Amino acid sequence: MLKNYLEKPLRELTFAVVGMGLIGGSYAKALRKLKVRRIMGMDISAGIAHACLNANMIDEVVEKDGSNLKEADVVICSVYPEAIVDFVRSNLGNFSAGALLTDATGVKGTMPREIQEMLPDGCEFLSGHPMAGRQGSGIAMSDAGIFNNSNYIIVPTEKNTAEAIGWLEHFAEAIGCARTVRVTMEEHDKIIAYTSDLPHITAVALVNSASYNENTQYFIAGGFRDATRVADINPELWSDLFLSNRENVIAEIENYQNQMERWKKAIMENDRDALKAIMREAGPRRRMLY
Amino acid sequence: MLKNYLEKPLRELTFAVVGMGLIGGSYAKALRKLKVRRIMGMDISAGIAHACLNANMIDEVVEKDGSNLKEADVVICSVYPEAIVDFVRSNLGNFSAGALLTDATGVKGTMPREIQEMLPDGCEFLSGHPMAGRQGSGIAMSDAGIFNNSNYIIVPTEKNTAEAIGWLEHFAEAIGCARTVRVTMEEHDKIIAYTSDLPHITAVALVNSASYNENTQYFIAGGFRDATRVADINPELWSDLFLSNRENVIAEIENYQNQMERWKKAIMENDRDALKAIMREAGPRRRMLY
Numbered sequence: 001m002l003k004n005y006l007e008k009p010l011r012e013l014t015f016a017v018v019g020m021g022l023i024g025g026s027y028a029k030a031l032r033k034l035k036v037r038r039i040m041g042m043d044i045s046a047g048i049a050h051a052c053l054n055a056n057m058i059d060e061v062v063e064k065d066g067s068n069l070k071e072a073d074v075v076i077c078s079v080y081p082e083a084i085v086d087f088v089r090s091n092l093g094n095f096s097a098g099a100l101l102t103d104a105t106g107v108k109g110t111m112p113r114e115i116q117e118m119l120p121d122g123c124e125f126l127s128g129h130p131m132a133g134r135q136g137s138g139i140a141m142s143d144a145g146i147f148n149n150s151n152y153i154i155v156p157t158e159k160n161t162a163e164a165i166g167w168l169e170h171f172a173e174a175i176g177c178a179r180t181v182r183v184t185m186e187e188h189d190k191i192i193a194y195t196s197d198l199p200h201i202t203a204v205a206l207v208n209s210a211s212y213n214e215n216t217q218y219f220i221a222g223g224f225r226d227a228t229r230v231a232d233i234n235p236e237l238w239s240d241l242f243l244s245n246r247e248n249v250i251a252e253i254e255n256y257q258n259q260m261e262r263w264k265k266a267i268m269e270n271d272r273d274a275l276k277a278i279m280r281e282a283g284p285r286r287r288m289l290y
Numbered sequence: 291m292l293k294n295y296l297e298k299p300l301r302e303l304t305f306a307v308v309g310m311g312l313i314g315g316s317y318a319k320a321l322r323k324l325k326v327r328r329i330m331g332m333d334i335s336a337g338i339a340h341a342c343l344n345a346n347m348i349d350e351v352v353e354k355d356g357s358n359l360k361e362a363d364v365v366i367c368s369v370y371p372e373a374i375v376d377f378v379r380s381n382l383g384n385f386s387a388g389a390l391l392t393d394a395t396g397v398k399g400t401m402p403r404e405i406q407e408m409l410p411d412g413c414e415f416l417s418g419h420p421m422a423g424r425q426g427s428g429i430a431m432s433d434a435g436i437f438n439n440s441n442y443i444i445v446p447t448e449k450n451t452a453e454a455i456g457w458l459e460h461f462a463e464a465i466g467c468a469r470t471v472r473v474t475m476e477e478h479d480k481i482i483a484y485t486s487d488l489p490h491i492t493a494v495a496l497v498n499s500a501s502y503n504e505n506t507q508y509f510i511a512g513g514f515r516d517a518t519r520v521a522d523i524n525p526e527l528w529s530d531l532f533l534s535n536r537e538n539v540i541a542e543i544e545n546y547q548n549q550m551e552r553w554k555k556a557i558m559e560n561d562r563d564a565l566k567a568i569m570r571e572a573g574p575r576r577r578m579l580y
Contacts, residue, residue: 276525286522289518
């Protein structure tokens with residue numbers, strides 16, 4: 001089975017990006033900077049796919065029936081988690097026999113194994129995603145720079161080959177990531193509930209407080225601005241992300257609620273020593289997060 | 291009564307900065323950029339005061355007995371809230387008869403009225419502070435730029451004169467602030483509990499979660515980094531700030547806890563519509579915060 005992506009340099013490969021949103025658009029722009037042979041793009045909105053073509057972000061639109069997907073050596077699925085399985089199932093006959101499929105989804109659940117079971121031999125699905133993102137959503141917010149200095153998480157199963165894993169590590173570095181990390185699917189979803197789902201929840205909760213009013217804007221300094229930077233997120237995408245990682249997210253909210261109770265208790269009891277201990281615990285932890 | 295600060299331009303005034311920490315040091319640097327006549331500095335640590343002198347941040351160290359404070363036309367107190375009243379009381383005989391005293395304290399409580407009652411006629415205390423700050427603490431983190439584009443909050447009482455208020459507004463703009471806002475002491479402390487105390491608490495609570503471990507650093511993206519930026523704060527200063535604004539802070543924690551419960555309920559009940567409603571409420575609120 002010829003696997004082009006393992007035999008040829010990036011410049012000679014054809015990529016298909018499925019879903020031209022914030023992340024998909026950023027992949028397309030990063031691929032353009034790498035001067036890959038050809039970039040194909042697909043979006044549920046034909047208008048957006050053609051806008052990407054007109055902007056020279058992609059070289060070709062993937063046909064609605066997926067018939068030209070077979071030209072792609074690597075397919076990057078950057079659609080909502082629920083849509084990836086549907087996309088792969090509808091296009092099982094369209095992928096090139098030696099293609100590598102990957103995704104950029106922040107929650108894994110059972111999705112990687114489901115896809116791996118339906119794919120024909122030779123065609124490999126390796127799950128992963130960059131620890132990158134930014135406020136807002138959509139193609140207009142995409143930026144090749146979002147990968148710079150980020151970590152790229154690779155989530156292999158027992159079905160994945162060392163060659164595909166090695167290639168994805170190399171690719172992540174090529175688009176600007178500083179480091180790649182491998183974890184199991186179960187570890188992945190647990191960690192992401194804390195490091196990604198939870199800070200989005202806390203940011204939204206802060207601006208949604210009953211205390212918010214039209215004068216709030218004049219009294220905010222860096223602390224409030226930063227703590228709420230990711231409060232403006234895509235409700236469709238994120239309700240999928242939260243619900244598909246439901247049990248881990250609930251556990252993280254509860255861990256966090258324990259910390260808020262600890263704060264409230266220390267302040268109610270006028271316990272200066274407890275307050276200092278809380279803050280002294282946080283300082284060194286925060287300084288580890290470069 | 292001659293009030294130099296009302297009669298002369300900034301370049302002809304002498305300032306005393308009391309407390310050469312992050313904020314006090316930033317005032318001294320901003321005053322230097324304004325080329326004021328003379329900058330005096332005072333710190334509980336003689337070593338720090340002399341380091342500021344050696345670095346040309348100040349022109350003169352305030353004597354331990356306060357005897358040369360009378361040279362100052364304007365005194366800026368940037369010490370911990372609890373220390374301001376003590377400082378003023380110990381130096382009642384040292385201030386120039388027409389001096390303006392102000393502070394940079396994030397919590398007001400009864401402090402402005404206490405000070406106004408003890409000051410001799412002619413010497414005016416007008417409370418205020420910049421909505422500026424940054425992670426860390428201490429003179430080494432000070433920076434004239436922290437005032438740029440920030441808002442300056444002025445908290446007058448019935449004892450303050452329109453002239454002093456006007457002067458402080460002018461001064462705030464001179465050091466780089468974009469806007470000045472006036473509020474009563476009671477409004478001030480209530481608003482600050484939400485816009486400043488609470489985001490520091492949420493940041494600390496996030497990194498203090500039981501889920502934090504040595505691998506957390508590889509899985510954080512912008513969301514976690516931003517949400518926790520102010521988690522590394524000065525425990526001494528902030529336990530004063532939280533406790534001196536205790537009732538308002540408790541009310542804000544409770545408002546916030548209601549929002550966390552709302553999230554948990556929506557996720558536990560798999561209520562996609564409730565989740566979207568929560569996020570749709572937050573987006574426009576966040577976009578108002580330039």
